[in-house]
Amino acid sequence: GAVVSQHPSWVICKSGTSVKIECRSLDFQATTMFWYRQFPKQSLMLMATSNEGSKATYEQGVEKDKFLINHASLTLSTLTVTSAHPEDSSFYICSAHPGGVGELFFGEGSRLTVL
Amino acid sequence: QKEVEQNSGPLSVPEGAIASLNCTYSDRGSQSFFWYRQYSGKSPELIMSIYSNGDKEDGRFTAQLNKASQYVSLLIRDSQPSDSATYLCAVRDSSASKIIFGSGTRLSIRP
Numbered sequence: 001g002a003v004v005s006q007h008p009s010w011v012i013c014k015s016g017t018s019v020k021i022e023c024r025s026l027d028f029q030a031t032t033m034f035w036y037r038q039f040p041k042q043s044l045m046l047m048a049t050s051n052e053g054s055k056a057t058y059e060q061g062v063e064k065d066k067f068l069i070n071h072a073s074l075t076l077s078t079l080t081v082t083s084a085h086p087e088d089s090s091f092y093i094c095s096a097h098p099g100g101v102g103e104l105f106f107g108e109g110s111r112l113t114v115l
Numbered sequence: 116q117k118e119v120e121q122n123s124g125p126l127s128v129p130e131g132a133i134a135s136l137n138c139t140y141s142d143r144g145s146q147s148f149f150w151y152r153q154y155s156g157k158s159p160e161l162i163m164s165i166y167s168n169g170d171k172e173d174g175r176f177t178a179q180l181n182k183a184s185q186y187v188s189l190l191i192r193d194s195q196p197s198d199s200a201t202y203l204c205a206v207r208d209s210s211a212s213k214i215i216f217g218s219g220t221r222l223s224i225r226p
Contacts, residue, residue: 006158034213043203043218044159093158102164103149104205104214109158 002028002098006107013084014115021079021110023094029074030096034104035067038091050077084114117142119206121217128224134191136202136220141185144209148180150189151203153219159203163189194224 003026013019023033033050048069049057056069066088068080077096081088091111095104118141128134136150147166151159163178165171165187171178177190187206191198204217 044216046213046215049213091156102147103161105161106151106158111156 002096002105004094004096004105004107006094006110008110009108010111010113012113012115015085016083018080018082019084019112021081021092021094021112023077023079023096023107025075025096028096028098030077030098031074033071033077033094033096035069035077035079036093036095038093038109044093047079081112084112086114088112089114117206117208117215119204119215119217121202121204121220123218124221124223126220126222128194128222130194130196130224130226132194134194134198134222134224136189136191136204136222138187138189138204138217139185140187140204140206140215142206142208142215143182143185145185145206146209147207147214148178148187149205149207149214150176150178150187151205151216152198153201153203155201162202191222196224196226198222199224 005024007022031052035047036044047062050069050071052071058064071077093109094107120139149164150162153159165178165180175192179188201219201221203219205214207214
């Protein structure tokens with residue numbers, strides 16, 4: 001299957017700081033990438049759809065000014081958690097698909113802990 | 116609100132038996148259906164995809180789709196302890212713009 005790489009795998013930061021997470025499609029171009037958040041023992045919640053060359057589409061209830069998404073190239077999307085607070089601690093996962101109506105491939109996930 | 120429903124479990128199955136996981140979805144126009152496996156602390160990995168009515172088999176896994184009933188299932192034959200995980204049902208909505216996930220069924224295979 002297609003390969004999606006995510007970095008960093010885990011990060012610990014102080015409250016009030018910003019954290020950037022990168023998502024790369026390694027063997028295909030992705031005009032669209034998806035960012036999910038998952039709290040312990042809960043399902044994946046779609047946060048936003050990242051669109052190459054244009055603004056991201058955010059799901060209802062997700063603060064676009066807090067979760068900044070940039071999709072500057074066909075292989076890279078970034079999620080920046082700004083002014084992080086302990087309640088932002090979660091498992092963030094990106095995904096992409098090579099196109100059409102095929103399956104999503106997921107990155108390894110990034111576990112964020114905000115102290 | 117488009118929804119994908121799964122029984123949260125846990126579903127406990129003896130080793131070697133068949134595990135049956137079920138999923139229903141609300142968007143009748145959905146065309147693509149997926150099963151993902153997620154181990155604790157890891158990201159989901161694709162197990163099966165199915166696009167047309169009927170059964171699709173891949174090794175010990177069989178996906179079944181019934182669009183009229185808006186129902187998709189996953190059968191795991193000869194269950195192994197390594198199959199213990201959370202299984203996520205996912206459906207691409209009729210607009211094809213996003214994939215919606217169910218809450219997942221936790222499967223436990225007991226030796």
